[in-house]
Amino acid sequence: MRRRIDDPLTENTVSLVTPFAAYLGAEALHGSGVLAVVVAGLVVARAAPLIVSSTTRLQGQAVWQMIAYLLECVVFALIGLQLRQILAGLHGHSAAELTLYAGAVTFTLIVVRVLWVFPTAYLPRLLFPGIRARDPFPPWQAPAIVSWAGLRGVVSLAAALAIPLTAGAGPFPERNLILFLTFTVIVATLVLQGLTLPWVSRRLRIAGMDDDLPWLEQATAEHTTARLALMRLDQMAAKGALPADVEQRLRRDLEERARKAHAMLGPGADDEHLPELVEGAVTAAASYSEARRELLRLEREEAVRMWRRGEIGDEALQALQRRLDLEEQQIL
Structure with missing residues (x-):
């Protein structure tokens, strides 16, 4: 069903209904509803990267983070409210x-x-x-x-x-x-x-071991995917399938991603086996992230000042804030 839906709001609504459908279906078959929900979650999570759009994914992550937090609060509140009754039932x-x-x-x-x-x-x-x-x-x-x-x-x-x-x-x-x-x-x-x-x-x-590995893996993925996209862009440009200005813009963005990841991984990023994380790479990544966040903060403040002066409207402010928020999320 989700493969055939092209609307983020509808698809995330389906994702909210899925656990209930799995639970009720298993209970109707005299199985474990809890285990059915867990299995359904594993199956959907495995397929989601291939069938979920970027807009749906961004929206769904925010929705599910809030729901997970609220559900945890509700479950602990339930056990707290039932504790007195539970203790009373342990008279034996x-x-x-x-x-x-x-x-x-x-x-x-x-x-x-x-x-x-x-x-x-x-x-x-x-x-x-x-x-x-x-x-x-x-x-x-x-x-x-x-x-x-x-x-x-x-x-x-x-x-x-x-x-x-x-x-x-x-x-x-x-x-x-x-x-x-x-x-x-x-x-x-x-x-x-x-x-x-x-x-x-x-x-x-x-x-710190758990902190370094995801950072290194993400930089590796950025470097590999950007290089692959550049190779494909070369093939498209050789066939004359793209205007020159479009090609230059795409190439500039991909090369920037590749250079950034390469700087973080170190000089051995092109090797089959990645080198150990070195102090220089960590320092470069931290400096880049700190500087970019500062620039993003200045951009946000200026956008808000323009909105307060009436130079831009609500929709323009929201669109710009969303773009800046997405860019900040991409900073390693």
Whole structure:
């Protein structure tokens, strides 16, 4: 359906309806609505880069960020409002028993995650040379920090709240206990693992590793795609398919993108294997970003002054602000 829609508002409306359709369809088949929504999200996310337009994507990102934030607030508010009722339904369990259960479940989740992450990080590379060639063995610190970053949150709460109130003729057995344990596990992991995660990261000496890799990957993609587009532009120009002024404008924009990415990647950007991130490249990227943001700020201020003086109207101001906002989002 989304492949055949060419209207951002309609397509994003469909994207909002999709989770409900997946949930209701799975429930009608006596399946897990929560898992169906997760699978639907994975499938759509895999296909979205090929079927979603740029306008739809920009609009959808803003919409879904707001919705995700509101849903997280609503889910935590629901569990907070139900906590008194849940505790009242645990009259058959003592405080010591509940504490033991909560500690055992939390400890089990943390240990099982550690035992799962390390084999999944190294075993496929040991068994399959192709995977090992594309993605070499990571340092042990990487799976270690992933193991410790197993914080529980809204997904766990949503799964627990999806448990039906009744099972057959009677209430669902130990539903209040399941909700209580889910809530305590979330609080325990957020407090224990969440607050200690920066300390663990510093101790493992991998602080900043996650910040550098996306930056390097984005610069690599910018450089590669710009060079490919320049090659295609040369072919189009050789056939005389473009006016000279159009070709020059397109070439200027693509060459600027390629030069910027090349400066960030360093002199070895043309090699098959990218060099290590060097201090000079980081400094150049930071200087460029800082200077460009300052220029964008001046442009915005001048546009607002022109609008206040009545030299431009509301629509012109909004169009210019949107262009400047999009340009700022592209700064690495």
